[in-house]
Amino acid sequence: MSNIIDGKAFALGLRGRVASGVAGLAARGIVPGLAVVLVGEDPASEVYVRNKGIQTREAGMASWEHKLPAETGQAELLALVEKLNADPAVHGILVQLPLPAHMDAEAVINAIDPAKDVDGFHILNVGLLGTGQKSMVPCTPLGCLLMLRDRLGDLSGLNAVVVGRSNIVGKPMAQLLLGESCTVTIAHSRTKNLAEVCRSADILVAAVGRPRMIPGDWVKPGATVIDVGINRIEEDGRTRLVGDVDFDSAARVAGAITPVPGGVGPMTIACLLANTLTACCRANGLPDPELVG
Ligand code: NAP
Numbered sequence: 001m002s003n004i005i006d007g008k009a010f011a012l013g014l015r016g017r018v019a020s021g022v023a024g025l026a027a028r029g030i031v032p033g034l035a036v037v038l039v040g041e042d043p044a045s046e047v048y049v050r051n052k053g054i055q056t057r058e059a060g061m062a063s064w065e066h067k068l069p070a071e072t073g074q075a076e077l078l079a080l081v082e083k084l085n086a087d088p089a090v091h092g093i094l095v096q097l098p099l100p101a102h103m104d105a106e107a108v109i110n111a112i113d114p115a116k117d118v119d120g121f122h123i124l125n126v127g128l129l130g131t132g133q134k135s136m137v138p139c140t141p142l143g144c145l146l147m148l149r150d151r152l153g154d155l156s157g158l159n160a161v162v163v164g165r166s167n168i169v170g171k172p173m174a175q176l177l178l179g180e181s182c183t184v185t186i187a188h189s190r191t192k193n194l195a196e197v198c199r200s201a202d203i204l205v206a207a208v209g210r211p212r213m214i215p216g217d218w219v220k221p222g223a224t225v226i227d228v229g230i231n232r233i234e235e236d237g238r239t240r241l242v243g244d245v246d247f248d249s250a251a252r253v254a255g256a257i258t259p260v261p262g263g264v265g266p267m268t269i270a271c272l273l274a275n276t277l278t279a280c281c282r283a284n285g286l287p288d289p290e291l292v293g
Contacts, residue, residue, distance in 0.1 A: 003251065005147055005226075005258045011266035014146065014291060015059060018273045021289040022060040025280065032280035033062035034092040034118065034272070035084045039077060039103070040070035045096045052094070052269055059273050062089065074103050078111050085113040091283055092118035092276035097168075115282065118275040121168065129175050136275055141173040143267025144205060144226045145180070146291065151224060151256050152203075156181035159200055163187045163214070163244070164207030169228055173205055194218075206244035216249025225250055225257040228264050 022032055034056050038049045049065060056063035066080060077095075084093045093116045099105045109117070114124040120138035128135030137145075148155060160182040164170035174186045187197050198204055198218040206214050207228035219225060229244030243260030251257050258264055277289050 007263040011270040014270040019059045034276045035064040037066045038096045039068045091280035138172045139271035142271045158202040160203040161185045161201035162205045169207040208244045212246040214245045222255040225254045
């Protein structure tokens with residue numbers, strides 16, 4: 001088996017399972033629906049939102065895109081969130097981050113009905129995840145976990161190091177790995193001897209946002225490396241996307257590694273679709289869908 005984890009192929013499989021789940025619900029007259037809200041004209045966010053819409057429709061779900069101008073007031077955005085909360089056709093609500101600086105992103109996220117919070121950022125879902133209860137799990141860490149389980153099977157007892165402690169990736173990733181009975185270390189910008197900490201990892205997750213920060217000699221031979229970083233750099237006169245891990249040197253020692261692009265990225269949208277299906281099943285009193293192939 002190659003030591004490269006093909007996130008694109010894995011995401012395709014997951015999207016196929018989601019589409020089957022959606023088709024199964026159609027027989028009951030149920031159509032899962034995802035509403036995405038974009039405020040402002042950030043080009044990267046516009047691309048994400050467009051891709052989310054395309055893949056949502058491809059999976060057989062209903063999709064709504066609400067585009068609001070950058071100068072929209074917070075009250076107006078909150079009113080839209082309230083409307084979507086009350087709409088029974090909408091099972092998932094995603095407010096694309098970042099929001100313009102004049103808005104209080106936490107207040108907006110916490111206004112979403114937690115049962116429709118398919119990003120898993122609502123404070124209630126954060127608390128449920130932290131206490132090991134059924135919750136909506138943030139898409140990127142969920143995608144990482146599904147790939148780790150697929151590659152390694154039982155994760156219990158493994159040493160996991162998560163580099164990065166953001167609310168959207170690092171912290172929920174660490175919670176999920178703890179839930180799998182890993183021994184978890186969270187590293188960040190103040191961590192001492194980061195190289196040594198990384199070398200102790202059977203599972204190394206990099207979520208930093210610094211191009212190729214982690215070289216191959218920080219990776220324990222045989223370790224599984226999940227590179228969440230997406231960094232745009234100029235190299236040899238062209239723009240490239242690279243991860244937080246130096247792929248070439250790390251791939252020589254890792255037991256398995258995700259590339260950038262084509263690793264974690266494609267799994268994030270696939271998990272968003274999976275979360276929307278899960279939210280729809282729960283709203284209809286049905287069991288959670290089977291996401292593992
Ligand atoms: P973030 O909020 O900026 O957090 C970065 C984390 O890295 C912080 O905890 C920071 O530590 C830590 N850090 C920064 N410099 C460090 C250093 N020199 N040594 C050790 N730790 C360091 O970023 P994020 O939102 O979690 O995103 C991280 C990366 O993942 C970005 O490249 C982003 O584009 C990517 N991403 C990808 C996906 C995907 O779908 N693949 C989804 C989300 C994010 P402090 O807390 O101490 O400052």
